Amino acid sequence: MPTNRAFIYSLRDIVKDFVSFLIVWYRLIAKISYAIFTRFESVKDLLVGFLYRQRGRFAKPFVHTSMMGLSAAGVMLAPVVASNHPNFFQDAQQAQTPIILLASTQVEPESTDLTQKVRDKILKYTVEPGDTLSSISKKFDISVDTILWQNDLTERSTIRPGQSLEILPVSGIAHKVGRGDTIYSIAKKYKANAQAMVDFPFNTFSDDETFGLTVGQILIVPDGVEPAAPAGGITRVLILPILTIHR
Template identity: 40%
Template sequence: MFEPIKSFFDDFSAYLRAWYLFLKKRFFILAGVLENVKSEGAHFLYRQRGRFARPISHFSVGILVVLVIALSPLVSWEKIEFGGNESQILGTIDASFTALGSAGQSSSNLQGRGGIAEYQVVGGDTVSSIAQKFGVSLDTIRWANNLKSVDDIKPDQVLRVLPISGVLHSVRRGETVYSIAKIYSVDPQAIVDFPFNTFIDDETFALAVGQELVVPSGVMPKVKLWSKPAPKTDYLAEAPVSISDQGQTQPTDQFIWPTVGKISQGYFWYHKAIDIANSAAPAVVASRGGIVLSAGWNAPQAYGIHIIVDHGDGYKTLYAHLSSVAVSPGQSVLRGQVIGQMGSTGRSTGIHLHFEIRAPKGNVNPLSYLQQ
């Protein structure tokens, strides 16, 4: 009775064993072939002494990029309403960052959106209306999208819109922040300070070929502008008033210029300060009297050597990128007293003073408080 069943299991076991031996043999044959191919390939590359190393590495990186793109969400959608015209903004995921003068704030608090947005044109849109919606110049949209005329847009077209007026630059071989800044007539510090620009090396500000940089307030050379030129704000910082020259007539709660030089960068949503540049590295004085809270190379490191003075009424001033300090924490200082020397420490591209006035409710534009 059990003989047929036993015979079936014996035959089935023999069948499985035959398949096992067959696959095992084929596996070792395939492994041997792959080993030979690997050996021949390695020998070939060795004989070529690295001739194909770069193409192979580029091909591998390309495959990796394709995989990342394929496996990642392609687009993040966010709805933004602009006074009755509802449009879709692509790729505007909120990002948090720390910009000098805006510690603890997010990009949404500063500008309502982060990075470069993609805007889908709807019926009735014009380049001018889109520029007004985003608070940038016509030329900013023109240059970022290679528009030939103001009529060169149509419904459903997707436009790239920078978060600030300026130029979107694609880095070419051999370029630096300094050479790029010269092309667009801006200070290189403005490129470095823009919080969405990244660098291979944050100390040297090295760039990668092909990466995109936002050049704030940049202007394309040798082109006729569509937008009216912005009001010129190229102030010269006056020489600070010395303690002996202040007299008794000036109110002691008035801020004075902390140093002398050229205003190389103004006050923006991401740069809540002014930069005063001077290659002679002059002395820096207290803009108002008060107590020194900190002096030296303290956090955040981006400020380099810096001083913070508390004026006792909710206002504080900060002096950053100094080369040296002449005061210490807890020390009382008078308005016009020398507290340090202008320098280029921290996240800096050249000799300048980063000057902030911190009011009780946050940073304010120093130019509104300084005599001009």
């Protein structure tokens, strides 16, 4: 037992000494590192100051030397490339031709004017000072009648700045589909072409094969004409003879 206890004490002392050694070694390394970094910072400050004072002085010689080196490398490598790849320069020239053509092509910017874009829905337009029905129709490339029909106006109606108008994508009628409506019945009602309604890209159908319609949807009828209001008829009065009976 005394031998084992002495061994344990001896091992504990060894571990303690080793830990003390590590601590001293760490402090020494930290001190040396601090001294090295401090000296490096002072040297770095001197170097940075020198380069800052000499900034731009060696730029021109450096550029000239670099260009001369690149030129010399090109002269030395050109025969090697030409011997190993006979069609290299010809292929490179052909490959650059489309790039030159594309670079010289000017692409016109697309206009973002709402009046020139293909419209896919009914717009809300606010009347501006100086606007007339004729000027608005020209601005949106639709007929005056289209504006009148869509906004429940007549030829005698006047528009005022700030007034809101609905503008259709094309000249014609915007029809709200009712129960029993079909492409052909709507075309007949507005004296329009059923095929033009089908071909209009923003008209949708519940069935693309039969051109089925959904009740309540808005269907654009290109070149449709508002049905004329029934003319006022003449009231016929039937005058019956008065029969007088004498007693």
